[in-house]
Amino acid sequence: MKGVEVLHPKVVEALRAMSGAQRLRLAHEEWRLVRERLTVFLAARHPEWDPAEVRRQVAKRLRPIMARAHVVGDEYNTFTARRRA
Secondary structure, eight states, rough: OOOOOOOOOOHHHHHHSHHHHHHHHHHHHHHHHHHHHHHHHHHHHOTSOOOOHHHHHHHHHHHHHHHHHHHHHHHHHHHEEEEEE
């Protein structure tokens, strides 16, 4: 990871007030929005690509983000497990 981003205290407060299900739903909606916007952008930028190629290119660009998310999630789970022990 390149760096740590600091959230505004109001954002932290709002996220902490949400249930786990609400935070998960928010993350899913954000992910879907990013995927949809990238799809539209790439399709407009590369009109020669068919829809299957656009999907491949979207997946290619999002794959590194997913890999980092899994690492961060695993690190978080390890940290919280140690804290509880």
